[in-house]
Amino acid sequence: xxxxxxxxxxxxxxxxxxxxxxxVWGVYEPDTGxxxxxxxxxxxxxxxxxxxxxxxxxxxYRFSTKSMDQVLGxxxxxxxxxxxxxxxxxxxxxxxxxxxxxxxxxxxxxxxEKAPDIxxxxxxxxxxxxxxxxxxxxxxxxxxxETLRIGDLDVRVMLSPGHTLGSITxxxxxxAFTHDTLMQPDVGTSRADCPGGxxxxxxxxxxxxxxxxxxxxxxxxxxxxxDNRDEPQWEASVAQHRATNRPVKDGTRREDWIKLRNRxxxxxxxxxxxxxxxxxxxxxxxxxxxxxxxxxxxxxPVNRFQKERSWPRP
Numbered sequence: 460x461x462x463x464x465x466x467x468x469x470x471x472x473x474x475x476x477x478x479x480x481x482x483v484w485g486v487y488e489p490d491t492g493x494x495x496x497x498x499x500x501x502x503x504x505x506x507x508x509x510x511x512x513x514x515x516x517x518x519x520y521r522f523s524t525k526s527m528d529q530v531l532g533x534x535x536x537x538x539x540x541x542x543x544x545x546x547x548x549x550x551x552x553x554x555x556x557x558x559x560x561x562x563x564x565x566x567x568x569x570x571x572e573k574a575p576d577i578x579x580x581x582x583x584x585x586x587x588x589x590x591x592x593x594x595x596x597x598x599x600x601x602x603x604x605e606t607l608r609i610g611d612l613d614v615r616v617m618l619s620p621g622h623t624l625g626s627i628t629x630x631x632x633x634x635a636f637t638h639d640t641l642m643q644p645d646v647g648t649s650r651a652d653c654p655g656g657x658x659x660x661x662x663x664x665x666x667x668x669x670x671x672x673x674x675x676x677x678x679x680x681x682x683x684x685x686d687n688r689d690e691p692q693w694e695a696s697v698a699q700h701r702a703t704n705r706p707v708k709d710g711t712r713r714e715d716w717i718k719l720r721n722r723x724x725x726x727x728x729x730x731x732x733x734x735x736x737x738x739x740x741x742x743x744x745x746x747x748x749x750x751x752x753x754x755x756x757x758x759x760p761v762n763r764f765q766k767e768r769s770w771p772r773p
Contacts, residue, residue, distance in 0.1 A: 482501050496510065509548070513526070645703075652725075
């Protein structure tokens with residue numbers, strides 16, 4: 460539908476609920492259905508930027524900073540000072556803007572400590588065993604249970620594997636940024652067939668998220684609408700997920716969900732930006748070094764995808 464809000468950038472503010480509760484802005488990026496977040500301490504105006512997109516047109520491989528500029532404009536409009544540039548995992552469906560954001564803001568970049576394990580998997584697929592070094596390209600690799608600060612607010616890191624083996628959730632007060640685990644309650648959950656991901660681990664990660672206090676605001680990583688909704692949504696409470704998230708609400712049996720998720724994943728093709736996105740994201744959002752003609756080139760493996768609806772295999 461031409462007037463669908465799923466085709467338009469959308470910004471919404473989820474205000475702080477009081478002491479210890481952050482202000483959160485969600486910025487919807489329509490080309491990839493990604494939600495970018497600004498999480499801010501209302502007292503100090505310090506902020507973190509989470510999962511911001513560097514726009515890539517897969518038809519001509521031209522990049523733009525449209526989404527990043529929108530996020531930074533929001534930061535400026537609200538008088539915020541960026542303290543962290545955070546990613547929840549090395550994304551396969553969009554290119555991360557983290558290195559560019561660090562250049563623009565001076566804020567350090569962080570991702571989960573298992574990113575090097577993901578880098579080893581994809582270094583094999585690209586036959587680039589020494590190309591990816593997250594310890595070099597990110598300022599901090601965050602461990603499960605580790606904390607960082609945004610102003611006066613603590614942010615706790617939860618390892619949430621399943622979608623990838625190293626995905627993490629950021630919990631700041633009553634806000635949880637749950638990346639590609641849960642979708643909105645009227646949609647369900649995200650895929651678990653990425654190399655290194657498993658449905659069993661994703662189930663356990665979802666249950667850990669749903670064990671947070673019921674009033675916790677859950678901010679998901681993507682939304683593509685639903686059969687009955689053509690407007691992007693990305694916030695629901697833990698209580699709402701437990702009551703109404705179709706595949707994982709209270710009373711769902713683990714084995715039933717695993718069977719359902721595996722059956723659904725078998726119908727999904729890999730994202731169309733994957734082969735470009737991962738070799739950039741595993742460098743922290745940096746292109747490979749320019750060659751002697753001054754241009755940057757990406758390496759694309761041929762015939763590593765065995766069929767249309769499969770991931771590459773070693």
